[in-house]
Amino acid sequence: GSSSSPAPVSSAAAPASVAPAASSSVTPAPAATAPASAAAAASGATSATTLKVALVAPSAVNDLAFTQSMVEALNSIKARYNLQVAISDNQFVVSTAANVIRSYASQGYNLVIAHGSQYGSTLQQLAPQFPNVSFAWGTAGSTFNQPNIFAYQANSNEGGYVQGAMAAMLSTSKVLGVIGPIAVGDAKLYVDGFCAGAKSVDPTISCIPVYTGSFSDVSLFATAAKTFVSNKADVLTGTAQAVVGAIGVARADNLPWFGTQWTQVSLAPHNVVSSQIYNWAPILEQIITEIRGGKLGGATYTVTLGNGGETIQFNSGFNLPANVKAKADELIKGITDGLVNVPQ
């Protein structure tokens, strides 16, 4: 998902630049993941008060994608940070989700995470009504200039670029199947990055993304994948929690699949080449530290390959040609070091 703020927010342009330093947004120091979080842990431990955190997510907690990435992150830190976590998943109906978010806010939760860009317009309305509650909204580049909204996003175009390059090298038909939900936020970034990466290897390759119009409709994704296959595509990728549909097709036709948001190996052990994985833990740690420090929002965080918030996980179950693996490693390093500039 991504922002949908009516008023163009300057920080919304954040993802444009990739190097952490250049980012207008507050991003954890490169080494943040290990020591910094330890520090945060310390501060968390010292604060006796448990923090009440609510997560409202559009799909199932175990969707192997968008929602699960956040759930896992929460679980990984809640002990250390003394969090009391409540989760409402499958809130794909925006109006219902709005009510859920609102009732969490009114029930004295300290942090309400609205995990889905479609919730943005709701937060924009609710945040002012609950000034003492901190809201986190992702994936989005905008806080609506609200003092109690944190925004978080993912530069999924980076992993997309790497995987696109690999896909181009694996494809013999030179037709790639790329499926997205709606041309928005990390989905759009991933899809664009993927095609850019593919073209960087083979400018002539066909990489026409199809957007199904739905984050949740599994069968639409399956149908889109089927249609791609019937039109000669021999490598598939997709983003959103509905990809399981497409993965089914990849598995049935035994085609390589590239995942994003979370690992999807379990869905097709021999077809998933690699997955770009979001790790929101560092960001959550920062947000919680901020809240304990009395700051309820106003910052935008971004996970990148560079800051360890994104990692490419290779699937041992797929025997990847050495040259492809090498190319991938080279790109990852390049992007991390800011040498390779991933276009938007």
Place this chain on the structure above:
Amino acid sequence: MLGWLAIPSALLGALVLGAVMMLALGANPLTGYRALLVGAFGGSYALGSTAFQAAPLLLVGVGICIAFRANVFNIGGEGQIAMGGLAGAATALAFPELPSVVLIPLVLLAGTAGGAIWGAIPGFFKAQYNVNEILSTIMLNLVAVQVMNYLLAGPMVDHSQASVGGLIPETQLLSRNAWLPILVPGTQLHLGVLIAVLVAIAAYLLLWRTTFGFRLRAVGLSRDASAYAGMPVKRTIVWAVTLSGAACGLAGSILVFGSISHRMVTDGSLTGFTGSAGFNGIVVALFGGLNPLWTIVSAFLFGGLIVGGSALQVATGVPSDLVTALSGIVVVLVVSLEYLRRRARSQSTALAAFGGANPPTLRRGEPPPAAAVGGDGA
């Protein structure tokens, strides 16, 4: 006499089955139902949310009552709601500057008109070409969802998103002047709720106190006899479905301008916008004995069920789909018990009740048309 008990006992039966389901899913029914009750009716905020959910249900329910009395089974509520929402939103986008006193009535009327048109089509087809309404309304739902997705992703989309490279199919934040004012601060109880209740009362008077209502019910019970009596049968049918659609359209408008986000958003499905009000409204109307006044009561009941549903989910981890399943069971039980009630009643023919304030029963006053569905024609 069972008549009295038919509906309460249906509810009871549903709750028992619900408890069984919760047990089966390893949740404690008592915890679940307590959470549901508190979530729905515990405190002013909860009550406000319940009313908030009840408003669209009530309007759709009223629409169902009207159509049903004319022997038309309108299951196109979903589409009519969407069309109402779109019409309302478009109006607000077109005249954002108008003052509230003008703009609010205007957007509500626009929504009503939108739904009315979407209802008039199947009405006309049924009256003129004898096209079964179940089918045409369902088809129009399928058309409506696509039209909605198209408009919200294209012509009506919030262009300011472009700046952040996104295109969520939703309108921009709609003019503040069109927002339905909150009646009780700190709750979600907005003007729409009041309007819905007034509409229900008006519908009751229309059906049982006016010549138009008399004609509508006569046509519903016997097209032949009505035609013989010189009534304009076809026109009456078209009107009935149009009014039904109008009520649904108004619900759509209220959904938009009473919403928290004050935008119209789609996730690609009708449910995403309507929250299935188009179908739940049928349940509500049925539970209200197809009588607008009792429908008010049942709308708040089911509104509470929906609100409490999410509370139940948080408390027990049982998905709020349980509520949908339960309302389904309620419907089945009501219509089933209705037969036993009819039998019980015919034991004393004197009880051929008419109008009046007899307790809620499915067939209040004269029964609604026997085969609204079997209806006439293909």
Place this chain on the structure above:
Amino acid sequence: MNAQATAPGGALDNPGVPILEMRGITKRFPGVVANDHVDFDVRAGEVHTLFGENGAGKSTLMRVLYGLYHPDEGEIWIGGQRVTIHSPAAAIHHGIGMIHQHFMLVDTLTVAENVALGTRSARGPLTGLDVVSARIRQLSEAYGLRVDPQAFVWQLSVGERQRVEIIKALYRDVAVLVLDEPTAVLTPQEVEDLFTVLRRMARNGRALVFISHKVREVLELSDRITVLRNGRVVGTLPAAKATRARLVEMMVGHQVATEEPPPRGTTGEPTLLVRDLHVRSDRGTEAVRGVSFDVRAGELVGIAGVAGNGQRELAEAIAGLRTPVAGSITVGGIELGGRGPAAARAAGLGYVPEERMRDGVVTEFSVADNLLLVDYRSRAYARFGFLRRGAIRRHCQELVDAFNVKTPSLETPARNLSGGNIQKLIMARELSAHPRVLLVAQPTRGIDVSASLYIHQRLIAQREDGTAILIISEDLDEIMTLSDRILVMYEGTIIGAADPRTTSREEIGMMMAGVHPGTPSAATQPSAVAGASPI
């Protein structure tokens, strides 16, 4: 096998004793005891008639016999054996057949399919209609029942449907056949044909139970007659000992004056004018072909004819329910042709329809609502589009009293009223609008003698008030007694006119059969001449 040769279910072996006995049958309905310890029996080879008012319990008794109702008390004995009949299937198994008051045929199926329905097929799971059709032809041969097995029922005339019902019974080789008001919809000729068949069936040793409200028929056909009143048996007597007066007295419990033809009234201006009218039937065939006539104020014209000769279409056209292909209809000088029922009523037409349950009332509506079905918008009932409930109650109570409609209350659903009372309700509604022209179709079909008498008196009174009345009826006696002038319809045209005082039943019967009247009396009827100059 050949029907004549057949002796069904051991019926003939002992003609004297009853092959079927009903003992002490009691059937209660909420509020009513429909049958009160009724004893009834039939002997092989006889026609035993059940006679009685509407609601006397005739149909109920037979429905009990046929397993449609379960008696609260009583026994049924067949061939000396006690049996319990809990379903029509069981009844059929015991050799009982029933022809219901309202036909039990599936319009969309063929004759053969209707006959085969529910019987064991010679072709196992397949219908084997060829076998059935062959058998049907045999039977129609043997009994002179002309029907085409391949024809669809919806294509058949009323008389033909009646024959199909009988063939259904013969096909099942019933020993006992019940006929509940089989003649209500038939014409003299068809009744004669029917009786011939029934007599032949009796000769073959079948036992027949006959129900009718028409005394003439009862006396003509029956061997024995049992009279019911309020669910009780008043008495059983051999037809030889029965007279019209006696039967009617037993039926109602007191003397009833026999109906005298009313004196001819003074007629005024022609009020209903029909000119060269052409109307299509539902099947698109031209059912009314160039009919012209008029009815004067204070005149009562009767249209006689065999069912299906265009009377229904004519009535519907006049009432505005059917758009004429050509021609003109005017009421009080206002042209109505194709302008719909509302226009017709506005012009001053009142209409008592043939299908009283379908067109005449909204069966689920209360008596009161049915009374304002037509005038619901009039000053008397409504102001500014709102119903005046008080005024409505008062008004309706007056009407119910004035036409002594027997109903528990104004709120009783019309469904629970008997045909007779429903007819009175409709008359009350139509007459209360003070029509200039009153169109009445089948005024007393299926309605008992006393109720019929009452309705006839009302019609005469209305004529005296100067209303132009057109009666369409297949009951020739009715037409003969009421009409000032009779028009006979045949194949969509008015084949002739007659003066009931100077014309015999037989002459009119001839015309109904399509024989052109040679008598000048008919030819010179001024207003019966086709294409008379329009006004």
Place this chain on the structure above:
Amino acid sequence: MSQFFTAAVLTSTVAAGIALATPFLLAALGETLGQRSGVINLGVDGIMLLAAFATYYVALRTDDVLLAILAGMGTGLLMGVVTAAVSVTLKAEQGISGIGVYLFGLGFSDLLFQKLVGTPLPITTPPQVGIPLLDQIPVLGGMFFDQSPLVYLAFLLVPVVAFVLNHTTYGLKIRAAGENPAAADSLGVSVARIRWSTVLLGCTFAGLAGASLLLYDGIFQVNLTQSEGFIAVALVYFGAWRPSGVMAGSLLYGLVGAIILTWKSLGIIPLSGSDLAATAPAVITVLALLFVARRFRQPAALGKPYEREA
């Protein structure tokens, strides 16, 4: 456009269309049986959902597709018992009770899905089975004779149902019960028994439809059917209560759907316009109905519970 009219694309499109038409066809055939006997079942969509989940769950746990399909049919049969009890024995208003069954199916199937499964792991769908020789026919072979077994079954059922309705005593009873139950009753035909049987059969078909829908993609999700059950009911009217007509309607739906998909992927219709294009089948159906409704009559007793007293 030109890239659409290539043998390969046309073949895959038509093949997909036929596959897409199958769930409609199965459900609509079942509904036809019920409606010809006078029972209208609006719960089809809910029944399909429950059956689809049952199929999915069994396949997921056992990896036995045949068993899964049987589970789907079993679920359909079970819901048939409910539907028949309510519509026939308890003489409920059929339209409303149908909506009830639908809501129950909608809610309960997702309830079970979320509690028992959660992640929609795709199951292995049954492979296409080419019909020897026939599938060798150029183009046509690929279109018609290289499908999943359920597809063949569905289309085979069309003539079977037609024959049963028109040439067997059972069919005769069904038609009589749907047109004039009183007449059937008076001839000793048990209307209730006939209607029970058609409803049970019809719902079993609906279960099979749910299974075939599920097996098309091999994944379950909330509201998987997206009103396909309701459309199936519509197609019965569209087909004027004749199996052949019902088949025509189903194919219309399947093919138009497939064509739109292909055009989308070929970029023939812009993504923005694709939503509007997707309304085509619905619009066509309604328009077709203007014609059908005037030419054909529905069973006279459709939707009317039979009570002897009446």
